[in-house]
Amino acid sequence: MSRIDGIAIWNGRSAVGTGSLSWEGDEIVAVEPSEADAAALAEYGIIPGLVDTHVHISGYAGERTVDWSSWPITTPAVEKSLHIAANARKAAAMGITTLRDLAGDENQMAVARVFDEGILPGPRLLVSGQVGMTAGHGDLFVPPHYPHRDPVADSPDECRKLVRHWARAGATGIKIYLSGGVLSMGDKVGWRNQTLAEIRTTIDEAHALGMPVAAHTHSAEGVEIALAEGVDSIEHGTGISSKHWADLVAKNVPVAPTLMINNFIADGTVSFSEEAQQKAQQVVAERDAGFVGAGAAGVRFVLGTDANGKFVKFGDQYEEIRMMAKTFEWTAERALVAATSDAADVVGLGGKVGTLAPGFGADFIVMKGRPWEDIADMRVENIVAVVSRGSVVFGQLPA
Template sequence: MSTTPANSIDGIAVWNGHEALGTSTLSWAGDAILAVEPSTADSAALAEYSIIPGLVDTHVHISGYAGTRTVDWSSWPIVTPAEEKTLHIAANARKAASMGITTLRDLAGDENQMAVARVFDEGILPGPRLLVSGQVGMTAGHGDLFVPPHYPVRDRLADSPDECRKLVRHWARAGATGIKIYLSGGVLSIGDKVGWRNQTLEEIRTTIDEAHALGLPVAAHTHSAEGVEIALAEGVDSIEHGTGVSSKHWAELVEKNIPVAPTLMINNFIADGTVSFSEEAQQKAKQVVAERDAGFVGAGAAGVRFVLGTDANGKFVVFGDQYEEIRMMAETFEWTAERALVAATSDAADVVGMAAKVGTLAEGFGADFIVIKGRPWENIDDMRVENIVAVVSRGVVVSGELPS
């Protein structure tokens, strides 16, 4: 048996997911950090570089078309067989990893994402850490309306408390690591309104009860104040989008430590026409952005726990846009650069249940990190894809070259 050889980078500034450590030596073997120690090496070659943990995006969708051909975004998923989709899922995940997003949580995944996650975890194919939440939503709910209304083949739906309980159990058996619910309509769903109620209180309570009984955190999509209030009252584990969060919710959000994934960029892009989807979606996004922005002013200073969650799907928000989202979060929430990086590394890792494995650079953690030009914890403007020097995912260089 040969042992995995150790690698190290000596004499480089390290930010460990919490604080700056100064000039350090980072050593790792396979997918394990061996040590992060102070270094006296004075490497001129490394002076302009630094190391930060791989990023954690708590809200992505990676089952879309991964190639360069122009395909219809909404019909491709329904005409493509599952066998083929799994390969696109793996390709999208690896694209994200090559951009330094080394942990992803897909918030509307199914058996396809779960298969890819297992293949990555077993090292059969190289790929990032992939967490998969199965959705429990109603007929005519946000999750149902990505498929045109007349189309007969649809994702699983749950229209009574019993059906909700059964669908949670289905996802638990399939290997999901979380559950996604909907507390309002959405932007890209076809034919609904952002303010529509999604499911009855009894259905929502049953889903949360069963998910928690089976150890699955519940992520709640909402674009309405009513949805935020239900999320807080019923004990969800994270709020997605958070439109409708206003100053009256801040104290409770902080007290309960509920994370909010703000998905700033995707709604901005749809609202301002940077990406075109449909007139319906653009009108909804404009409404969402106006309400969201009014409610988010001051929320960062009040201590609301925003974490990186982009809705990246490779089409409207591409893998790598996370860097711009992080800069946008720093600006929107009037955060320091370091606070914004915490939201994209150690705190996001905590939200997806991976705080002991990723998001922090220390002995025993997984070997996921980015070598980047600059000092992004001092200057958030350094968080740019063009500054990526190299990415190490599960101990392997997946893009760029390590500096020597």
Template sequence: MSQSTPMQRLEGAALWDGETFRGTTTISWENGNIVEVVEAGTADAAASEYSIIPGLVDTHVHLGGYAGEGKVDWVSWPLVTPSEERTLHIAANAQKAARAGVTTLRDLAGDRHQLAVSRAFEAGILEGPRVLVHGQVGMTAGHGDLFTPPHFPHREPVADSPDECRKLVRQWARAGAHGVKIYTSGGVLSMGDKVGWRNQTNEEISTTVDEAHALSMPVAAHTHSTEGVDIALAHGADSLEHGTGITSKHWPVLVERNIPVAPTLLINDAIADGRITISAEAQEKAQAVVKERDLNFDGAGAAGVRFVLGTDANGFMVAFGDQMEEVRLMAKMFEWTPERALVSATSDAADAVGLGDTVGKLQAGFGADFILIKGRPWENIEDLRTENIVAVVSRGRVVAGELPE
């Protein structure tokens, strides 16, 4: 259980609560939760140097990479590094994200290491953000399996029949995972596959989704192809990850079901443009993905497709701290107002991961996760930059900067 903390109060800052501007306020919090938000009115809000916004929620990250400052081979490092050491890096990556204003993260392809860190943060053993973990249910030679070289003896579990899928979902439930991740297409960074490859049969995917839902576990579906989107929607996936193959025919279904989509713009742009050192195979796949994505996403935001913040941050291609840049890219891509973009990274992203009554809004009873920042990002999205952060409060504790006296 987290240690008790005394009542704290921050006065005189303009506050945007995750949905709307509340004017100049006094926000009070105790033991990790907001106790009260008192509005002083909007008349003098323009004079405020600082603003308060909710901590960001990244619905798609991978915390298991190297957290140091030097460079390592991102493929081999997790394969040759002891489990105990990897766990420390996971915690460090999560804490790095929190210092950059991302106070809730969902790891999509975690395992016992991420789950251990999540529990340690939740119990207050270590200070850190909120971390949700999805275990992956994929096939041999699928996207999730092809991050491990073919002849390396130690591999993560896969499922190659409906019965194996059902069993693996149950194993993740027993381990305490918050959800599962499936694959309905190949991927960009996996080695040796094609983006359009089928990943598992309809029967396998149907069984996975059925068992996950029976155990109250949401299902996130990785997909880069139009066929993959069709499969994910047909079998009741709860979110789409990347969503490259979304076309206008999917818009009515996505809007009607209110299905969140994490577009992961920054990472695919960076790979396609060669801004990071990566294989020629991955760059070629990313270039094709970006070309199709830009065509398919045109008009999707205006149509009401529910895009939420999801970066695919892994510390190598997208840093734990690049989330604000992703939000600015989303605003441009979908032709959103600054406020709409900020909703996608706070209250709506929190709702997308099942924490809509816990974080993402600055209201009494919600978690005390917020950013004190220079500027007004709900009016000018260019103000949403890490260099403008004055302080970050996560679970009621200051984890970056300092609060004004």
């Protein structure tokens, strides 16, 4: 059994003071008062591993420069799966020990199983298959005359069949599109994606098979459809305004705001086409106006970044959390809840991760400072060590 003693602990919801954390394999055995000098590790604190509810990890994982749009469609699946595993492990080393890939496929599902079985060390990986339409956001990452593309669904029956396909492949959730997107080629942010009949069928079938539905939207219409049709989470949430707050709070619908990536595209921090930059600027302006006051109103924002290792890197989640605290006028502790215990609940692992308590998985971060008291401490450079599934995957635990 492993143990770290005499350190400040934040358990995913509140501070528990100076104590000790014991774990055996991938299970926390005890969180209890410390037997060590309270000042022994006074400069350090422990928080649960982070949970990012919205990532895309199928991109190139190496150091050379590649074209982000063509690499995924010209790289063989067997090769791509190795990059997926490498990206996931990079994320875990930065303390993001649970990831939900929104719009994954059999490649991510295979890597997830390899991690779960301990064949390779890696974080907890959940994968949602996408159900989108021809010429929708999920389809427009492929040039129109390229012969190979991801499956689409253009009728209620096709939607139902594609949900069943993803369930059979091992998906843990479904992603749908209720508007256009920023990076898809020739797309318009305000385009409606799919009919109500198609959307309702997808949600019905996913729920019948025990899979939550995450809804991408950059429009007010998309937000209203999401609320009316019973999706399980809203991704991006552009179009949310004060008229939606009461419904969002009453239905307890989580929203992953993906602040950083759209800011980066809009302000040119990362280089994209002029079309993408203009769309991002439109999205950011509408999003920022609608988000003012939403945090205070109780809208359930959770950590979701769109990280893919290139535009938003694994580790940028720390900056995203600080941005969330500022944007939603949250305390540091409220921001950490959104990135740990509440995010874990959103991805269906609320009884397994995101909390430091006996019986939970052994995922945690040792950091310099007290990020639950001062959100400025929530920085990559303050990471001392990361434990994922009970093993140290970054740094060294303090003695």
